[in-house]
Amino acid sequence: MMTPSSAPDSLSPYRDDLSEREKSGQLRRCKLVEPVEAASNIDVQVDGQAAVNFSSNDYLGLSRDKRLQEAAIQAIRRYGTGSAASRLISGTNELVATLEHQLAEFKQAEAAMVFNSGYQANVSILQAILEPGDWVFCDKLNHASLMDGCLLSGARWTRYRHLDLENLEARLKKAPADVKKWVVTDSVFSMDGDYPDLTALVDIADQYGALVMIDEAHATGLYGDKRSSGLCEQFGLSERIALQMGTFSKALGGAGAYVAGSRVLIDTLINKARGFIYSTALPPAVIGTALKAIEVVQSDAEPKRRLWQNVATFERLAREAGLEARLSLPLSSPIIPLLIGDSSETLRISQQLLEAGYFAQGIRPPTVPPGTSRLRIALSAAHSELQIEGLVMALARLSG
Template sequence: MTASRAWQRLLPRIEAIRHRLAALESDPSRRNSFVPYGVERDSPYVTVDGERYLMMSGYSYLGLSGDQRVVDGAKAALEQYGTGAHGVRALAGSLPVHEELEAEVARFNGRAAGAVFGSGYAANVGTIAALCGPGDTIVVDKYDHASIVDGCKLSGATINRFRHNDPEHLDLRLRSAPADGLRLVIVDSVYSMDGDIAPLPELRKVCDDHDALLMVDEAHALGVIGATGRGIEEHFGGGDLVDIKLGTLSKAVPSMGGWVAGPAQLIQHLRYHARPFLFSAALAPPQAGAALAALRVLAQEPWRVQFVQQQAARLRGLLNDAGMRTLASETAVIPLVAGSDQAAYDYATACRRHGVIGLPVVSPAVPNTLARLRIAVTARHSAEDIDRAGQAFLAAARECRLLPGG
């Protein structure tokens, strides 16, 4: 009886999700969540129910997920070390491939040392909670990733938010922070929903004025911005403008895991105090091997970064010229704003009829009036693919009356 009453308390929450999905995905043609796509290793095309589509919402920015060198890196680690590590890193789980990967992460980011976590989410949560606690103040951008917000909550520190990409508001927030305790400011380099870039030089100045550390999540910046894909510091002309850099190994780098790069003493502290690092199994060797190989390819082939930047700018210009709303995007991430959640699903369904997949992002991930398709340009897309996608997005937008005069 007790168990039954407990379930009765949970059921309304379960039912709320079910009703929401039923409204948005009312028939199979509108399904967008948890779709098992059949991928083509050497192209950006996927298959669903026997139909072939151009995928325009995947995150393999550099087009390396099927690259033979990356596959060979995973195979070599698999053959040498097997399918998994033998425990957590502090005990029996550390392997030479982990140390190689961490050294490559540090070198690529121009830092003294690096640490690799099981995911980018774990890297954010673990790093923030290891650095901050009660009595400290963390100030985050309003649009920061959920993993940053969760890490702040776990830390027990006081949390304040500042308006998106607004250094003046950050200054006000830091002025009101207690004089004692650590002050940590956290931003994304590239915001995954809007595709815009944090104003790093201005943020750095504000942090210096208030003795605050600056932590930047490069999840959507590594391999995407900067002349050679080294992220936000390179984008703004170089120099050590960031105190703590971290990111993922699952986007431009087509593997799994997260990374942190910084001074050696910081990394040593995280090894012993970041709970996801200390209490989670080590990254599987094939994943580490694939990530290591991909970082080396990126270092050797910066043309991939430049191609993505050029094609993203071309697609964005084509869409903007026709009147599509792409907000403040200036990177490979291009939001196509539809309006309501229902409108975003309508738009995604129309795009699929034109042979292109653009996946909807709806509330609460974005404001309920700014639901959109989140588009990502990759080095796997040819110029012809970009043209085809642009034509499909505009044709579908006309059908859904998303263009001026529509």
């Protein structure tokens, strides 16, 4: 039976849009990715094709760690599979309270709170801390969730050139002295793998009376000699940054997000962050996993050592294979963009790479600026040297 909403003419704008995307190499589709064995997500089948996975943000391989899995099971046994309502309705159990307490110590902050995802955290935080009349300064390549939060807040939003702190300062100079100002940036950039000089950034922000929010989604667990809590720790800046946000979904092998800062800002978020107020809290298994993950990254240095060794190995082999022109060396993170430029060409190389047995996703606009499509290679502690060598040889053959 034909319903009004399925009449061909009312859906044709959507069909036209999808076919436009297909023509310009922009159409997106989720591939079916299955692990060959449950113990690892490195050897996978991608749409039925056997491949080594270089498309995962599970940088330390913790999603398959028995300690995290056991913590998830214990949390389910004690608290069940669901959390039943938002925390302002059904309350906070001891597992969540412990996690937030541990997170505050991990990030050397007065207080911390948990959000359901990094995307939800960023949108909710920025909407809560900014209002029309405030000014917010963002790196041009900040994650989409930070941009969306700024847009929704109604604050005056200005974007400085990627990592260009002179450009940031020039923009800060133009803002009236008496308005509330925030500088917001990724620490490690998700599609470029680089990061700003955070000390200089915080110095400039201080000079102009701006507060700073840092997104440590791709840095949590990977940087910092003592706690591995991220780049704020590595730069010795934890106490100078108003809000440190990060996720459990990448190196920590789970899901969800956190933000750490002063008590007054965390209380502001509890009262104003709509994603916190109006969404059912994370399930106990996810909280149990996150609690164990922050314990593991602080007590077991081995996965992190292996990851950084793999980053060094990739860099050495890529230089030997003559890939410098397409890469930005030296590497500063396990995220390695191999620049191609054209979207269709990027898809073609990604597909050929898959046929050669290596899964590295092609990244296209709007995730990256037009003309900068790339393969995004993500290294993990769980890769072997042989797998990295095979990838580099295939890249040299296909992209040369």
